[in-house]
Structures are given as structure tokens and as C-alpha cells.
Amino acid sequence: MNKKQFLPWDHPRFRSWVSVARACQMMQSALTRELAPLDLKPPHLDILANLYRHAGLSQQELARKLLVGRSNISMTLPQMERRGLIERRGDSRDKRVLRLFLTAEGEALALRAMQIQTALIDRSLSRTPLEDCSAIGAQMERIIAALQMEDDGGAESG
Amino acid sequence: MNKKQFLPWDHPRFRSWVSVARACQMMQSALTRELAPLDLKPPHLDILANLYRHAGLSQQELARKLLVGRSNISMTLPQMERRGLIERRGDSRDKRVLRLFLTAEGEALALRAMQIQTALIDRSLSRTPLEDCSAIGAQMERIIAALQMEDDGGAESG
DNA sequence: ACTTTATTGTTCAAGGTTGAACATTGTAAG
């Protein structure tokens, strides 16, 4: 008679995480919409923001920070380079790596895009007290660490 | 001299949300990895889980729940139907809509996949107290509501 | 009844993402 013996929705952590995932997806959609006038998509913004922060990254390092494959970066960057947003210079010591930098135009666009993103986040989280925001951020860092472990070492005991 | 006048990373809500997005992305990657043995990807699981929960949904309703386009559903479902996981029956009252149901095999696979997902979430959130999980879920629901408003009514006052 | 407007599902082209195979360059081992 027990038609549904396994109902994940009864599971508190499961329910909470579903909400998290949903919120993320909607934020992504909203960001895509608001970035459209700049002819940018979230992945482009991620790249611009990271190069704004850490000038001189290699493609590999950038890919790792963004959690995407090298090939992704390798196919996206030439577009942005042609658009005059970034610059790639070969590393003098290691001829394999290309170091990435924003152009002046790229930095200007990065700033505009980041302002749009920050404004969107502010609007969406306006009903969430700062204290709770920080608490959420801290918990998420824990979760990231836990998932990091899985990535690296499958099932390392510790 | 103020080289970086606009640093989003100084912004508490921005920082917190970056962590949220990162955690989501890593969870998605981990889920993709763990679902591979079942020859399923997260979007397939989303479909199975939603039909498990709400049998008889139309494709439109399913698309809305999953926050994807109708075309997406329209191209994914035939694959799953050929695989014997779902069934599509025309609605008798409205000849436009197709009502969706899980087959026995689909339900079995849905259960296995949901158990994998629940286990992954449990593992990743094991260091996050239940109380905090619930608080996070509640805040996320607020954020979802805020983003919902933007979607619907652009800038409705109220 | 007739026309207009909306909704549902399908198709298609465009673009994004991935993982594997590859060439090049650096590093360690013998």
C-alpha cells in the first residue's frame, strides 16, 4: 500500500537545496536578461570580473576559477579578444602559457556589467538581512569545501 | 589615484551570492558525475522527479516548473519516451496538450536517481546544522519571490 | 457564425559547453 515510500521532499536538506538551486537559476536568467543590452552573457561577465580582479591569469587558472573546461576558455577568449576586451600575452618563462589582461575598454565594460550585477543582487536580496546573508555565505563556503573534497579525493577518510 | 573605485567584492551581499552560485555549480557537477552510471543527466532527473511528484503534467507546465523553454522539453521527452521511461497521452478535453506520466521503469529509475541526489546533498550539507538549512531555504524562497516579481512585472510598484 | 487573439507543442538554426585527441613545451628519471 505504501505507494511512495521514498519522498525526498520530506527531507529537510533536500527541500532547502532545491530552493537554493531554483534561486540560482532564476538569478542567472535575470542576469542574462539585464546583461543583454551590453551584448554580454554571464560567462563573459565571469571572465571579465575575474580578470579585473586577478590580472595576468593563465587560461588554465581562469578555467579552474570558473569551473569550466579549458576548451571552453579557449573558444570564448578569441571572441573577446577580437572585440577588444582582453589581451593575451605569452609568458616569457613558460612558452606554453598565455597571460590574460583586460584592455581599457574591457575594464570599462567590466565595471558597467558588475554594477548591473551588483544592483540585481541588491534588489533580489533586499528582504534578506545582512546578518543572514553573511551566515548563508559562510555555510556555502563549507559546502564548497565539502564538494571540493569529493572532487579531489573521491572517498579519502579524514 | 583610486585605481579600483568599484569593488563588488567589498559588497557583503555580492560576496555571499558568489558563494551561493559557486556551491550550486559544484553541486551540479558532482550530481552529473554521480548520475553518469545511470546514463542520466541533471535535466533528465529534474523531469523524472517532477513527473514522480506531479503525474499528468502537460509539457508547458513541466517547462515552467523546470524554468526551461518549451522547445527544450519538446526535444528531450521523445528520447526518454523511446527509452521507455515516460509516456505521453493526449488530453481528451484539449487536443493541444499532452499529459505526461512515468512508466514503471521510469519510476524505478527516478527513485534510484533521487536517492543518489539525496545522498549527495546529505553528504555535502552534513556540516550545516538543520536549523541553518531551514533558514537558508526560507531566505531562498524570499529571493525566488523577489525574482519572480521582476520576471512578471518589470517594475511594478508595491 | 466569423474573426481575432492565445495557447500548446514542434521544428530549425544559432550558439554554448563538454570531453577526447592532439601538438607544443616544460619537468623528472634513467
Added chain:
DNA sequence: CTTACAATGTTCAACCTTGAACAATAAAGT
């Protein structure tokens, strides 16, 4: 030095996702 191994970036085929255009059906307006 020579050989084996590892890391970086590129290319390619496969797949996924999207948005627009479309045909069929329903609902609303006249």
C-alpha cells in the same frame, strides 16, 4: 643526453539549450 611523464592551449565532434517561426487547437470578441 635521452627518455618518459606532465601541463598548457587548440581543435573537433557530440550534445544541450535557446528563441523564433510555424501548424493546430481553443477562447474571446464582434
